Amino acid sequence: MKNFKKTTVQMDAARTELHELLNLTGEEISINNMPAGVQVPFVHKHKQNEEVYGVISGKGIMNIDGEDVILNAGDWMRVDPSAKRQLRAADDSAISYICIQTKAGSLDEFTATDGVIL
DSSP states (O other): OOOOOOOOTTTSEEEOOOOOOOOOOSEEEEEEEEHHHHHEEBOOOOSEEEEEEEEEEEEEEEEEEEEEEETTTOOOEEOOOOOOEEEETTTOOOOEEEEEEEETOOOOOOOOOOOOOO
């Protein structure tokens, strides 16, 4: 059995979740595309998981606990599990983004201390 898994995804699909495609065990990663003026159809928060959003292209607005935060290509943002959030594409621009979700406080070591040089 190999100790890695590779997949190729359609980058313009509305949403692609990588947890099953890559057999992820420590995080959830999704690739998302929303047309101009469209929003995630629900407000949500999490019990344990923080989210990191990375905007690949376009622009949008993330409403976090009632505050609108403008997002543009190149922006990255962490959202605390308890924060109520809803993302929408700007009225004049589609948005493509990656969302990474992992249990808050679960990272014990960073690359410099966890990596082993062989």
